[in-house]
Amino acid sequence: MDKFTTLTGIAAPMPLVNIDTDMIIPKQFLKTIKRSGLGVNLFDEMRYDRDGNEIADFVLNQPAYRQTQILVAGDNFGCGSSREHAPWALLDFGIRCVISTSFADIFFNNCFKNGILPIALPQEAVDILMEDARKGANARMTVDLENQTVSTSDGQEFHFDIDPFRKHCLQNGLDDIGLTIEKASSIQSYEDQMAQARPWI
Amino acid sequence: MTNIAAARTLYDKIWDAHVVDQSEDGTCLLYIDRHLVHEVTSPQAFEGLRMAGRKVHAPDRTIAVPDHNVPTTLDRQKGIDNEESRIQIDALDHNAREFGVHYYPVNDIRQGIVHIVGPEQGWTLPGMTVVCGDSHTATHGAFGALAHGIGTSEVEHVLATQTLIQKKSKNMKVEITGRLAPGVTAKDVVLAIIGHTGTAGGTGYVIEYCGEAIRGLSMEGRMTICNMAIEGGARAGLIAPDETTFDYAKGRPHAPKGAQWEAALNWWRTLYSDADAHWDKVVTLRAEDIAPTVTWGTSPEDALPITAVVPAPESFSDGKIDAARRSLDYMGLTAGTKLTDIAIDAVFIGSCTNGRIEDLRAAADVLRGRKLADGVRGMVVPGSGLVRAQAEEEGLDLIFKEAGFEWRLAGCSMCLGMNPDQLVPGERCAATSNRNFEGRQGYKGRTHLMSPAMAAAAGVAGHLVDIREFTVQPA
Secondary structure: OOOOOEEEEEEEEEOOOOOEHHHHOOHHHOOOOOOOOOHHHOOHHHHEOOOOOEOOOOHHHOHHHOOEEEEEEOOOEOEOOOOOHHHHHHHHHOOOEEEEOOEOHHHHHHHHOOOOEEEEOOHHHHHHHHHHHOOHHHOEEEEEOOOOEEEOOOOOEEEOOOOHHHHHHHHHOOOHHHHHHOOHHHHHHHHHHHHHHOOOO | OOOOOOOOOHHHHHHHOOEEEEOOOOOEEEEOOEEEEOOOOOHHHHHHHHHHOOOOOOHHHEEEOOOOOOOOOOOHHHOOOOHHHHHHHHHHHHHHHHHOOEEOOOOOOOOEOHHHHHHHOOOOOOOOEEEEOOHHHHHHHHHOOEEEEOOHHHHHHHHHHOEEEEOOOEEEEEEEEOOOOOOOOHHHHHHHHHHHHOOOOOOOEEEEEEOHHHHOOOHHHHHHHHHOOHHHOOOEEEOOOOHHHHHHHOOOOOOOOHHHHHHHHHHHOOOOOOOOOOOOEEEEEEHHHOOOEEEOOOOOOOEEEOOOEOOOHHHOOOHHHHHHHHHHHHHOOOOOOEHHHOEOOEEEEOHHHHOOHHHHHHHHHHHOOOOOOOOOEEEEOOOEHHHHHHHHHOOHHHHHHHHOEEEOOOOOHHHOOOOOOOOOOOOEEEEOOOOOOOOOOOOOOEEEEOOHHHHHHHHHHOEOOOHHHOOOOOO
């Protein structure tokens, strides 16, 4: 997993609320057995017509937003299915950060496993960032994970909260499984204890 | 920090019983009792294990079954036409055998939707932790098990370590007081709850459903409720186990037997929320206020009593105004239209929400001696091979076929259309599934969520109907 430290890039506005994982990556792209290559199908049904032509007014199809690295979205981003294909598609497109007022729980977890930073901020802050994102390619937002800030192109700064453990893992690109395997003896002793206490499990 | 001595909720008790390790910041390593696996969210996880030279830590606690991509047509044994679907199912077959986990292949009669197979086979039991790379894992909460969906990276983590790194959610109580009126089912209750709390209302919480109306539900109904906890944004839904739960579990292939059953029962009887336990949020609805409920839009929170009209976007606030406008456009509906005036083209009865035997019985009771309206197509997809066999033993298949429905083999089918079971653009469906998202059942397909009886009745009438004004003929 790539480390996340600071990111300065183009932010795209997607003010729609309840953007679900079926919108982010529709079911027909879940048949892959790989993690890569999904970026071209990110937001597929909003981005292309039935014949595969780009829909010109969709934000990521506009010239200013083709290099988007940050999404600013409406409430409850990522609701619906547990498909990790959603963050895989975002990452493959080049998006490393999503900003919203709220995120669906499983999507939020999945982001951290892939080096994507989901940032939850109050409505007023998201409104300002959404306006900044509307300025297009000339406006670059900056996300600083160490200092936990997002800055608009004209320097307005917002502080965000993040779980310290998750921050540490993102900053260092750490693999959860490796960390857990260090606790193998605790797992073994839990299993030994349960074999006595609740053997039917 | 968890204080074991204090009054606890059911969630607190299950959580405490599974903590392997706790860091100072409250992050826990939680032990996972059952890991369910299907073909869509697992190939990359097994590949990750292989690349790292790791094994499945507890193959005996891991249960694999293909469900999303499987064809439901009767010629299933001829194989799968779609190459990608076939590769994904072959990958599961290969991985299940290589890593030695429990496995129900496509042609096993026990095959079905993973959330129907788990309970049916007695894998899901009270007090357990159950995970699966699938958001509808919430279903298993009906047993008083802590059950939730995870992503593929977490699937790999559980395969490798049988644990998950977790932070505890908050406790929310949703109480349904009183008794449900005739014609009102578990599906109506959960749609009404989501209509009330919104799709993000449960975010950050584990919900325990309780109250007289919940206690009165069968296990099938309780599974319908917990299944859709995720549509309300909750990490998990729970219902405290009771005699209904124990009766359901007893004698299932993987349920404990003899002295072990008694020992299990002793523990299960302690699994309830203490009277003075702390709740971070409480929602109370009166059962008598809940009518048969349907969705009109493209989010499960767009739920209204069948007696209502399609709402005007301006009746909402903030970002929901634009979302409602977009929904009405997508759904091809006009504000002010009576919900009972919405004509349908298709009926889908099935899914992990409503693909169990009780659901098929409810639909058959409506369809007995009746036929689908002209121009309406219908599909009944049992949740498992065993549900299908049971229905055939009861003669339900004949009722469906005589009514003009296709009687299919088990799988996820048109709930999400990863196999060929899909709506065509513009087609409008009365569906017993769980999501009415744009494109969910097929590109530009239009979904109205409702109970099995309501979906069957809509098929007969050719438009959405109030089941209370529809004569039902039980066997």
